[in-house]
Amino acid sequence: xxxxxxxxxxxxxxxxxxxxxxxxxxxxxxxxxxxxxxxxxxxxxxxxxxxxxxxxxxxxxxxxxxxxxxxxxxxxxxxxxxxxxxxxxxxxxxxxxxxxxxxxxxxxxxxxxxxxxxxxxxxxxxxxxxxxxxxxxxxxxxxxxxxxxxxxxxxxxxxxxxxxxxxxxxxxxxxxxxxxxxxxxxxxxxxxxxxxxxxxxxxxxxxxxxxxxxxxxxxxxxxxxxxxxxxxxxxxxxxxxxxxxxxxxxxxxxxxxxxxxxxxxxxxxxxxxxxxxxxxxxxxxxxxxxxxxxxxxxxxxxxxxxxxxxxxxxxxxxxxxxxxxxxxxxxxxxxxxxxxxxxxxxxxxxxxxxxxxxxxxxxxxxxxxxxxxxxxxxxxxxxxxxxxxxxxxxxxxxxxxxxxxxxxxx
Ligand code: FAD
Numbered sequence: 054x055x056x057x058x059x060x061x062x063x064x065x066x067x068x069x070x071x072x073x074x075x076x077x078x079x080x081x082x083x084x085x086x087x088x089x090x091x092x093x094x095x096x097x098x099x100x101x102x103x104x105x106x107x108x109x110x111x112x113x114x115x116x117x118x119x120x121x122x123x124x125x126x127x128x129x130x131x132x133x134x135x136x137x138x139x140x141x142x143x144x145x146x147x148x149x150x151x152x153x154x155x156x157x158x159x160x161x162x163x164x165x166x167x168x169x170x171x172x173x174x175x176x177x178x179x180x181x182x183x184x185x186x187x188x189x190x191x192x193x194x195x196x197x198x199x200x201x202x203x204x205x206x207x208x209x210x211x212x213x214x215x216x217x218x219x220x221x222x223x224x225x226x227x228x229x230x231x232x233x234x235x236x237x238x239x240x241x242x243x244x245x246x247x248x249x250x251x252x253x254x255x256x257x258x259x260x261x262x263x264x265x266x267x268x269x270x271x272x273x274x275x276x277x278x279x280x281x282x283x284x285x286x287x288x289x290x291x292x293x294x295x296x297x298x299x300x301x302x303x304x305x306x307x308x309x310x311x312x313x314x315x316x317x318x319x320x321x322x323x324x325x326x327x328x329x330x331x332x333x334x335x336x337x338x339x340x341x342x343x344x345x346x347x348x349x350x351x352x353x354x355x356x357x358x359x360x361x362x363x364x365x366x367x368x369x370x371x372x373x374x375x376x377x378x379x380x381x382x383x384x385x386x387x388x389x390x391x392x393x394x395x396x397x398x399x400x401x402x403x404x405x406x407x408x409x410x411x412x413x414x415x416x417x418x419x420x421x422x423x424x425x426x427x428x429x430x431x432x433x434x435x436x437x438x439x440x441x442x443x444x445x446x447x448x449x450x451x452x453x454x455x456x457x458x459x460x461x462x463x
Contacts, residue, residue: 055181060122062174067118073162074111075104081158082107089150094247094255095141099289117182124185132312135189139197140245140259140310142206143190148183155179197308202234207247207305212298213270218366222332223295224263224274230303237266239314240339241423241451244271245307248293255305258290261335261425261451262309263367265342271306274366276332313451315340315423323447324352324418328406328434330426331359336451337425338367345378353378354414358386358406358430372397384414406430408437425451 070077082101086093100106113130120126156176160167198205214226229235243261250256260273277295278288298304313336315325325344327337334357344353359365365385375381375398384400394401402410422443424434431450438448 055121055177059174059177062171063118063121063178066171066175067115069163069166070118070159071111071115074115075107077158077162078107078110078114079104080162081110081155084158084161085150085154088154092147092150094257095143095147097256097258103285117178121178129312131185131189135186135193136310136312137259138186139190139193140243140307141257142245142307145187148187152176152179152183193310197236197310200236202236204236204308207307210271210304210306212300212302212304215298215300218274219368220363221277221279222274222364222366223277224272225294225298226270226272227304227306228270235268235271236309238262238271238309239311239316240265240343241314241336242309242311243336244273244309246273246290246294247305247307248290250289256290257307259311259453261311261339263335263338265339265346271309274332274335274338276366311451313423313425313449315343321348321351324354324415324420326354326356326415326420326422328356328422328424328426329358330406330424330430330434331364332366333424333426333430333451333453334359334366335425337423338370340423341371341374341381345374345381349378349380351380352418353381354420355381355383356386356406356410356414357383358388358426360388361391362387363391372399375399382414384410386410405433406437408440411437411441419447421447421449423449425453428452 082096086096096106100109113134116127116130124131156172156179159175160172194205197203209230210227211230212225213228214224216224216226218224241261243259245257245259247255247257260275262271263274264272275291275294278291280287325340325348327341327344329337337355341353341355344351355371357365357367357371362368365387368385371383371385375383384402386406387394387401387403388405390401390403394403400414404410420443422434422438424431426434431452434450435448
């Protein structure tokens with residue numbers, strides 16, 4: 054346990070760290086990458102350049118400090134971090150590297166205000182959190198390796214099929230090069246892929262599994278990030294996958310993980326509502342297919358909001374599912390439709406996903422909500438569902454980036 058003194062010092066100094074949050078975390082990452090370049094492959098350079106990673110760490114440190122005497126509050130955050138860390142193969146030996154650079158950065162940024170006592174308290178607090186994460190991460194690694202078909206670290210997969218889902222989204226079907234079995238995963242979980250960066254290093258990205266579990270392949274569906282000029286160049290990995298990966302190419306893949314998943318054992322009797330924004334449809338496709346197959350009695354509502362039909366992935370897949378499953382109702386919501394709105398058994402309309410659409414589709418039914426999409430979409434959904442008094446434990450969401458912007462509505 055942490056000493057009373059440590060808790061007191063960490064809480065008292067938290068506002069100072071918060072005030073210097075972005076400077077501190079920027080200094081920290083620069084310092085760590087120059088002192089310990091071996092950790093570079095674990096970080097996304099685009100997130101670094103855009104300042105997202107720094108903001109994510111700053112908000113995590115502040116949340117930890119604010120709740121240090123009530124760590125139960127951080128249970129969900131700890132699970133999310135542990136899942137992300139294991140997806141990236143973060144190991145116990147990485148924690149001292151982060152710890153040393155973090156403490157040195159506090160000293161270097163705060164100067165004489167960072168007394169030995171303060172540094173010692175933060176060192177103890179960091180070590181305490183690190184032990185919690187290391188313990189949970191060991192469990193996740195063991196579980197991933199011990200399930201039938203499971204593995205530890207990276208396994209080589211062959212691209213067995215490449216399929217265009219829309220003008221910007223392509224699916225990649227992946228089969229193990231060793232021809233061994235695949236593990237079952239929970240619908241909604243993701244895998245991590247590792248690719249070379251051309252300078253002798255590698256980089257990793259997570260991709261949700263976009264089909265229900267099956268014994269033959271894993272499928273990811275990747276949106277090509279085109280970028281927006283000099284300030285935001287094209288996304289590195291998504292373009293590499295779209296442009297360079299062909300049938301027969303080989304990829305390094307880490308095991309499925311993640312805490313955003315459809316739990317078969319829970320609340321099968323409550324209606325299920327799946328709401329996707331843009332490429333956020335990927336984990337929800339896996340959930341949709343699984344729910345329809347496993348719970349034919351359960352009422353399932355599926356809403357996909359996106360720019361237009363050209364960029365929309367899985368439109369015909371959802372239409373086909375609708376013809377096969379009477380318990381599914383679905384709606385496509387387009388911001389800027391390019392064609393006359395056609396229904397094909399599925400409602401379609403123009404605009405944002407809003408209260409009136411939810412009202413029409415769901416009414417006042419008590420339901421479990423799963424949603425995924427870009428940050429503004431997540432913020433909007435969270436606001437809409439709170440306004441409908443949907444309990445926190447019935448709202449589940451996935452975010453495709455560092456968690457920083459979520460702090461505003463978490
Ligand atoms: P990056 O190179 O990482 O760039 C990301 C963005 O930053 C781009 O828009 C780019 O324009 C911008 N950028 C690049 N450099 C800079 C710079 N110097 N300054 C400012 N901005 C810059 N994606 C999917 O397509 N499908 C999925 O199913 C999916 N599932 C995910 C699941 C999880 C759990 C997570 C965390 C992410 C998921 N993602 C998914 C997102 C995916 O991991 C990648 O983040 C995405 O493909 C972009 O990676 P990239 O290498 O192409 O872009």
